Amino acid sequence: MTTPSESTAVLGARRARQFLSLADAGQGGQADFLVVVLGDPGELVALGAGLTALARMAARMLPPAARAQAGARQLELGRVRDAAGTDVDALRDWLRQAGAEALAVLRLAEPDAVARRELLA
Numbered sequence: 001m002t003t004p005s006e007s008t009a010v011l012g013a014r015r016a017r018q019f020l021s022l023a024d025a026g027q028g029g030q031a032d033f034l035v036v037v038l039g040d041p042g043e044l045v046a047l048g049a050g051l052t053a054l055a056r057m058a059a060r061m062l063p064p065a066a067r068a069q070a071g072a073r074q075l076e077l078g079r080v081r082d083a084a085g086t087d088v089d090a091l092r093d094w095l096r097q098a099g100a101e102a103l104a105v106l107r108l109a110e111p112d113a114v115a116r117r118e119l120l121a
Contacts, residue, residue: 008046016050016102017120023103024116035095044091048081048098055102058119061109070105077101 015034022031038044052074059070077098084090110116 008042009049012043012046012048013050013053015047016054019047019051019099020054020103020106021117021120023099024106024113024120031099032096035092035099038092039088041086041088041091044088044095045081048091048095051095051098051102052077054120055098055105058102058105058109062105066108070101073101 019031019034022028022034035044035047038047055070055074059067059074062070077094080094080097081091084094106116106119110119
């Protein structure tokens with residue numbers, strides 16, 4: 001049996017992959033819809049945790065200087081998240097920023113779109 005936090009984490013990771021797949025395919029409206037339909041701060045934070053994990057995974061494939069820059073941007077996104085608290089609209093803004101950052105890092109780490117889709121599968 002899974003605990004609620006485990007299922008929330010798994011769902012957040014799945015939603016993060018789905019968000020990035022849609023955004024990478026040029027379907028930004030559908031990706032944004034995933035953010036808009038979530039109304040619970042916990043669900044929003046779980047999605048953000050998934051985006052953060054994917055961005056950090058992709059950053060490990062970057063050269064050292066680019067990896068350091070990506071790490072600094074992740075720290076700034078953490079401050080944005082912390083400032084948002086439980087404000088759903090502020091968390092959605094943070095998610096949009098985190099999604100854009102994760103997608104940018106994924107594209108730098110893996111320029112080939114087919115290989116990126118495999119990373120997000």
